[in-house]
Amino acid sequence: MSSQFNPALLGFECAACGRQVSPGSPEPTCPACGKPLVARYDLAKVARTASPRDLDRGGKDLWRYRALLPFAEPRPELRLGEGGTPLLGLPRLARELGVRELWVKDEAGNPTQSFKARGLALAANGALALGKRAVALPSAGNAGSAAAAYAAAAGLACRITVPEDTPEAFVLEQRALGAEVRQVPGTIAEAAVALREWAPSPEWWNVATFKEPFRLEGKKTLGHEIAEQTGWRPPEVIFYPTGGGTGLVGMWRAFLELRSLGWIEGATPRLVAVQSQGCAPVVRAVRTRAKRIERWAGAATLASGLRVPAPFADELILTSIGETGGAALEVSEEAMLDGMMDLTRAAGCFACPEGGATLAGLRRAREEGLVSPEDRVVLFNTGSGLKYLEAWRLATRRRESRGDGS
Ligand SMILES: *Cc1c(COP(=O)(O)O)cnc(C)c1O
Ligand SMILES: [Zn+2]
Numbered sequence: 001m002s003s004q005f006n007p008a009l010l011g012f013e014c015a016a017c018g019r020q021v022s023p024g025s026p027e028p029t030c031p032a033c034g035k036p037l038v039a040r041y042d043l044a045k046v047a048r049t050a051s052p053r054d055l056d057r058g059g060k061d062l063w064r065y066r067a068l069l070p071f072a073e074p075r076p077e078l079r080l081g082e083g084g085t086p087l088l089g090l091p092r093l094a095r096e097l098g099v100r101e102l103w104v105k106d107e108a109g110n111p112t113q114s115f116k117a118r119g120l121a122l123a124a125n126g127a128l129a130l131g132k133r134a135v136a137l138p139s140a141g142n143a144g145s146a147a148a149a150y151a152a153a154a155g156l157a158c159r160i161t162v163p164e165d166t167p168e169a170f171v172l173e174q175r176a177l178g179a180e181v182r183q184v185p186g187t188i189a190e191a192a193v194a195l196r197e198w199a200p201s202p203e204w205w206n207v208a209t210f211k212e213p214f215r216l217e218g219k220k221t222l223g224h225e226i227a228e229q230t231g232w233r234p235p236e237v238i239f240y241p242t243g244g245g246t247g248l249v250g251m252w253r254a255f256l257e258l259r260s261l262g263w264i265e266g267a268t269p270r271l272v273a274v275q276s277q278g279c280a281p282v283v284r285a286v287r288t289r290a291k292r293i294e295r296w297a298g299a300a301t302l303a304s305g306l307r308v309p310a311p312f313a314d315e316l317i318l319t320s321i322g323e324t325g326g327a328a329l330e331v332s333e334e335a336m337l338d339g340m341m342d343l344t345r346a347a348g349c350f351a352c353p354e355g356g357a358t359l360a361g362l363r364r365a366r367e368e369g370l371v372s373p374e375d376r377v378v379l380f381n382t383g384s385g386l387k388y389l390e391a392w393r394l395a396t397r398r399r400e401s402r403g404d405g406s
Contacts, residue, residue, distance in 0.1 A: 004129045008045040009070050012037035012213045015316055023070070026130055028201070028212040036210040036313045038253065039070055039217055043260045052232065052263055060084045062118055062221040068257055069122065070217050077128050078154050080111040082121040083221050087229040087378070093346045093359075094377075097366055101235070101376040104358075105226060106349045107383060112149050112173065114142035114352075114383030118222065119215035119246055123207040124150035126214030133157065136199035137208045138191035140243070140304040141170035142383050147207055148177035159199040161191035166304060169387045187299050189309050209244035210313040216253070219246045223254025226378055227264050234269050235376040239361045241354035242273035242282050242328075243308040245317035247380075252320035269378075271326035272370070273317070274361035276301035276336060279309060282317055286328035293317065302333060302391040303353035305382065327370055331360035337395035339363070343381060353391045355381030 005023040012021040014030035015038050021027050030037055050067035058064035062083025063076060087103045094102035107115035120143065127135050134157035137147055144160040151158035158179040162171060163186060174181045184194045192208065199206075206212065227234045234255065240248050248271055255268040273282045279299035285292070293314035299307050311317055321328060331339070340356025343349075358379040365371040385392055 004072055004075055006041070006066070006070050006072050008042045008049070008067070010040045010042055013040050015319075024130070026202070028206060036216075036316060037213040038316070039213055041068065041257065043257060047261050052228070055228070062121070062218065062225075065221050065224040068220065068224065068254075070214065071125060071129065075129065076121070076125045078121065078125050078150055080117070080121065080149060080153060082110055082117040082218070083225065085109050085225070087226065088347050088349065090346050093342075097362060098373050099366070099371060099375050099377050100373065102379070103235070103377075104343060104347050104349070104355070104379040104381050105222065106347065106381045108349060108381060112142070112145040113387065114146065115222065115247065116142040116146040116383075117149070118218040119143070120146035120150050120207065120218070122214040122218035123147070123212060124154055124156065126212065127156060127205045127207065128154060130205070132205040134159070134199075134204045135207045136160070136195055136204040137206065138162070138188050138195050140188050140307055141166050141387065142305060143209070144179070144181070145170050145173045145177070148174040148179035151179060152177040159195070159204060161195045161198065163187050163191055163304070163307075167387055167390060169389070187307055187309055189295075209246055209311075216246055216250050219250030220254040220257075222247055223251035224258070226251075227255070227258055230376070232264050234264055235378045236267075236269060237272060237371055237375050238269045238378045239272045239274055239358040239365075240380055241303065241306055241357045241382055242275055242317070243305045244311050245273070245282070245313050245320070248273055249313060249316045249320045252324060268324045271320055271324045272361060272365065273321055273326070273328040274357045275328070275330050276303055276306050276357060277330045277332050279307050280330040281309060281311065283328040283330045285314070285318060286321060291315070291318070302388070302394070303336060303357055305354045306357065327365070329361045329364050331357055331364060334398070335360035335363070337391065337398065340385065340391070341395055341399060343379070344385065347381070349381055350385035351381045352383040352385050352388050354383065355379070
């Protein structure tokens with residue numbers, strides 16, 4: 001079975017207690033302490049067999065970084081065009097905000113229109129490699145749609161629980177893709193509880209954030225692409241709209257690996273987690289220098305991807321921010337919606353509220369001096385605005401009633 005895996009993949013390691021797990025192991029999380037597992041590679045071996053010049057052989061999607069992903073040829077079995085998204089320059093906004101260079105990584109071109117495809121592509125291929133027949137997850141929207149798409153293409157059964165106020169587009173899409181969907185009162189935390197009975201493991205392989213080790217590997221490719229698209233001189237600062245934190249932790253891992261390979265030099269980009277004032281458990285933990293992230297009570301935000309009251313990988317999230325010299329910022333719902341509209345016009349991409357949060361976060365960071373005029377900065381539009389018509393209706397009405405809606 002282990003021949004399905006990248007020969008440079010040493011296995012998975014618990015970041016909390018150091019327990020090692022072999023590549024073909026069916027353990028989804030640490031068998032000793034239950035915390036998330038993180039992949040480890042023999043980077044000397046990767047350096048001998050791969051170089052930036054060879055990447056084109058892997059294609060234009062995220063599999064061009066397959067030397068740093070867990071599977072061996074002929075995997076992946078499943079490939080829907082995930083990754084390979086543009087890094088769009090925002091010169092006017094850069095001048096307005098007073099930063100050296102500014103880009104947005106626009107993730108709306110992924111399968112099912114969000115960056116969740118990166119993680120779920122890896123998770124679905126991982127499930128197939130381990131011989132699983134059924135996958136399940138709680139979702140705030142985009143993860144469920146991505147899981148449903150890969151499950152449909154693979155012929156895997158798929159069960160999804162979503163908060164009952166999840167935008168309808170997600171639920172329609174998930175059902176259209178053949179998933180069974182249950183709408184649950186509360187947030188993704190309650191959805192996770194409901195899933196445990198309805199889709200118990202091990203029959204249903206749980207592909208929730210950090211509940212298996214492959215999704216994180218897919219999210220690493222955000223870091224790979226940003227590094228390559230900036231000519232292997234990654235930016236000083238990256239603003240990331242943070243819910244469960246997979247992308248934040250993934251980029252931290254990616255830049256560490258690229259630096260040990262010698263593909264990039266210098267400091268790792270400072271990772272800034274942006275959250276909504278209505279659900280900001282990461283920001284609170286960073287501000288109080290806590291070692292763990294406490295559950296946020298009464299979580300409410302139009303950015304469904306940011307409504308994660310108690311992220312499971314809390315220590316890894318805090319480490320990613322701390323070790324990169326990053327920060328965590330909360331923005332108001334109003335600033336987020338303004339950011340969404342401004343990002344849309346500046347970039348020419350129909351942004352989602354989470355994307356708007358990153359622009360609002362940069363504005364705050366400039367005011368507070370967290371970002372300097374010398375810095376090159378990357379924002380994230382993590383998904384398409386088309387799935388969030390309610391947020392767009394509200395934002396448009398607000399702007400019209402202020403009289404600046406032309
Ligand atoms: C899930 C999601 C996020 C948060 O991503 P994490 O990696 O879970 O922190 C941000 N934006 C959108 C659109 C999402 O779907
Ligand atoms: Zn452990």
